[in-house]
Structure formats: C-alpha cells, structure tokens
Amino acid sequence: MGKNLYQKVWDDHVIRKLDSGQYQVFMALHLIHEVTSPQAFGMLRDKGLNVAYPNRTFATVDHIIPTDTQARPLADEMAEKMLQVLGEATAEHGIEFFAPQSGAQGIVHVVGPELGLTQPGMTICCGDSHTATHGAFGTIALGIGTSQVRDVLASQTLAMDPLKVRRIRVEGKLGQGVTAKDVILHIIRVLGVNGGVGHAYEYSGSVIEAMSMEERMTVCNMSIEGGARCGYINPDDVTIEFLRGKERVPTGAEFDAAAEKWRSYASDPDAEFDDEVLIDADDIKPTVTWGVTPGQAINIEERVPKLEDVEGLEKNLVTDALNYMKLQPDQGIKGTPIDVAFIGSCTNGRLSDFQRVAELIAGRKVSDAVRAIAVPGSEKVDREARALRLNEIFEAAGFEWRMPGCSMCLAMNPDKLVGDEICASSSNRNFIGRQGSPTGRTILMSPIMVAAAAIEGKVSDAREVFSLKGEE
C-alpha cells in the first residue's frame, strides 16, 4: 500500500515514541517572530539552555511593525521593546534575523517561501497558526505555542500526536472572478470551522493542480480556520519551477537532485486516506463572510441566515453574530456599505494578489466613503510591485500603498478599525474585535472582491464590477 505525503514526511522526521504515547519529531525549519517567541528565549535562559540548531531557525518581525513609518525607535514603546528583544536574542544565539530594511523582512509566511527556505518534504513550525501556509509546498507545517517554540529552540524537536489525513478533492474549473480565496472559504463553509480537528487536509484535484504556488499558499493558509492542524498540496512541476532560482535553494545538479527528492514526497497513487471529500468547482462562487467566524460565509448571491432556519445553541450564535455585524436576518450581503478596504496579510499579500487587483482597478477610483490600504507581505513583494509600478496604480485609484507587515489582519500595529467600522478584508479572520476595535466588523473576501467593494463603497460582485465572465 502506498503512503500519502503526510505519512512520508512524518516517517522521515520521527525520532522516537515518548512515554505519553506522543512522538518526538525533528523540525526541519523553525520560523520565529516578535510576538510569540521572545518569551521562549526567556524560558531558555531560566533553564540555562542554549539553541540547539541555530542554523534551522530564522526570524522576522511582522505583527507589530508599523506600515507608515518604520523609523526607530518605533513610536509604540512596547512594540520597540519586542523588536529589540528579538534582535538581541537572535544575535546572542546566532539566528539569522530578517530585520526591517534588510530587504528580506516581511510576514513570516511570505518570507519563508519567497526565499526558498520552505521546501517540499520538510517539517516546519512557527509560533503562528497560519504556518499551515507552507503546506502549499508539500510540507507538514504547524502552528505552535510559545512553550513549543522553546522546545524547538532547545531540541529542534516537538512532541506530537499523529494526525489523520483527509483528502479534499476540488474538481472542475473555476469561473471567472472565482479565486483561491473563494475555494478555501467555500471549503470551510462546507466542512465547518471545527471540521478539520484531528486532521491534516490534503488539497488535490484539478482545481488545485491548476493553481499557482501563491494561490496554493492562500488555500493552505486558512486550513487552521477549518480546524485542521495543517494542510498541504503535493509537490509537482509548479512547485519545482517556483523554487528554481530562489535565494536559499541549491543550484545546478544539486537542484536537480533536490527536485527529484521533493517529488518523491507526493502522495502515492494508491495512498490511503482517513476520509475524502469531493468539492465541485461549479458550486464555488465569490464567497464572503457575514458573521464572526470564517465558517459563517455565503456566496455573494446569497442572503444571510434566517433565524427560523437554525436551532438551539446555533440560533444563539447566529443571532449574536448578526447583532454584532449589525445585519438583519435574511438580508442580502451584496450592497452592505463598507468603511475600510484592506488588501494584504499572509493569506493574500503576495505579488500576484496585487498584480491581479492592479489589472482591474487601473483607471478606477475608490469610493470617497472608503479608506483603502494595500499592504505588501514583504519587502521583496514591495520591491517587485514597485518595479512593476503597481503601487502607482493603487495610489492613483485611491489606495494607500504601505510598508510590509501583518497590519490590519490583527491590528497589533497602528492600522486599526475605529469604532464599529466595517472592513472588506483579504485577511483570514473575522473574529469579534480582530481588526483592532472591540466593536469593529470584518467581512472576509478575496482581494478582487475587496477591490470591487472599495470602488463601489459596498459589498459587490467583482464579476459584475469588473465585467468578468465565463471560465478562468
């Protein structure tokens, strides 16, 4: 019987079984940032421990970094302190730090892949739940807590329970204006926000195979929003070609050997899965959230739930979510006025996200009622976008073009909603208060849907606003 990718990568990296029944697993790549990792260095210090494999850990700063000015010291004293503590800890332990203005700083899940640090067959971890992003390359990529960051720093290993693997086949062809973001929002809507608990998701099928690496990263990124511990896509030609020439990837004959090894991790044709779900591409339309979890989503043509249609605790959840969002039961989502438009984040802050939007908004104007910001995911994305003069297109349309960081995805920097502002957002979470105001409201959607909403001043169908018809 063949093996799936999860089993192959697991088998490669398992060291031994622990007394608790968990397994000790070697981590090929460890990424750290300023919010969840400085405390781990303190824990090491308290125990008199050192970093075991400093060459397998890489650091960046993303969550707290301002996107208007990054002059030091940062205006927010605590943000400055977090940045300093990370800088000092990485220097002390010989860990490479992609500091601001180094040319390589950015959101941790944008930086790893674009440098080629993320490679098929790896076990990857980071103190951040969106580490699942790296699964797009055929890796087991796990979000971990700070005590586990400590474990990895000290031992380069984690104590883990093995996961089940669910194969999600997305078959068919996406329509025009239907994007990778809509695919994953649709999957979460169908399987639920806790549907993936205990599982790794393998995304496959013709729709996934046709995606670029950046689109695949968008899909894997939100695995955690579906409750899955991680999600992955089998490495193929698209993966190999993306990695060719990347800064931290071998060249020449060494690359060819690496590529052959990478391909070997793909699930075997006769691999077994714990279960399988089939999703028809025809069922996927531009999808937006209406509530306060990523699973509370509908397509742009639908109406928010009627209270008569839900029962018990679910009725409380729907009622609370609608009240929080200030939406009426059974109202159409299309036409909901918005105050803010945000394009960026580890979900949709890569070059192709900005390229696609730039093509559509060139010559158009953001509604006067909307504050619109575009935040590149990394200094590299910013550099490449500027080389293509995408920033000028965005600015001419009325977007602010900002410096790289997590920004308004979780608003740990100054980019926040104010009061009960409502934001059309390309990020990954619409939780209560997520975008920095305890009463702020978030509607998740694809970058082109955010662009459509920004232009119209209300939630709109990008296919209509930009005259997109037929198949992609």
Added chain:
Amino acid sequence: MAGESISRISGKGVYVQGNDIDTDRIIPARFLKCVTFDELGPSLFHDERFTESGESKNHVLDAPQHRGAAVLISDDNFGCGSSREHAPQAIQKFGLKAVIAGSFAEIFHGNCTTLGIPCVIASDEDRKELSKIIENDPEASLDIDIEKREIVCANKVFQVSMKESAREAFLAATFDPLDELLGATEEIKAAAERLGYA
C-alpha cells in the same frame, strides 16, 4: 521539569457559554504586546468583560458568586484561531486550573497541556447540567478525576473524556515534554545528519 503529576482538580466552576470561542476573544491581540506572560491574568476575556472606557459589563467571570472559580466550562471548538499561548497563560494566571468543553481547537489544547491545564471533554447534556448546578449553587465543587475520567459534582458522577496522550502526560508528570525531548540528543543529531540539516 513538569514537576508534580496532575490527577485531580477541584474547585468552583464558571460557565462561559458559546461555541467557537476564539483566542482573540480569550485575549485580544493588543494584550500580546509583552515580552513575558506574567501580567496577562487581568486581561482574560477583556473585551467581553469591560467596555472601551474600562467599565465592567458584568461578565459571568466577574460575578461575585463565581470569584475564585477553578474550572472554566464552555462549549464546542473552544480556543480556535490564533496559536497564541497568551490565551492559556491568561486563563492560568487568572486562577483557572482546568477547562471543560465540548471540543477543543488543537493548538490551544496542546498549549494548555504543556502548561498543566487539563482540557476535559464533556457531552452537551453534561455541560448543560453542570452549568445549571453551578448557576443554582455557585459554591458547588467540581471534582475532576483525571485517572478515572470523571467529574463529581453535587453528588453526581459525569463521565468525561480526554486526549489519551495528554491524560497520560498529566498522570506521569511529563506534560511539559522538554526534559524528555532533551534526553534524545544523540538521536536528534543522527536525524539532523540523515536529513541533511546538521
């Protein structure tokens, strides 16, 4: 390193109702601006407990009759969202010692286990009954027996479940795995070499 084994937890309960309570609600992102976890207790569920001007919203956690509760009860998919260990740290520093829910998000569950906070799974029916008991008698003690997988409350026994590896680790005092992980230095070195990461 993990110190004592954890086989029983007893104390008053408090019920925070709702499915899908995410870690942004447990501890909003602005409180993550810290370089240690020491001060997080008072910020637990901050925006649910306080208005923007800092006035109490009379949240159940602040109800005088629930002061000093040791056991937090909630519903399905508790702790979903961000991996922030700040969430279980805030729970622990607030004084809570165990969480009972219908189900748990996995990263949160792992973080709780490492910190020595048992995550106990109870059925909808049992959680409803437990919450009723503590509503009527806030002083009622919930006695969680990890060995037996049961809770005794108001002379009634509730069968519960736990992730087996976590349960084993609490009983064997290995819930903080670091010492055990560090015991395999040679095997780790061999793996690093075999995989080409040495």
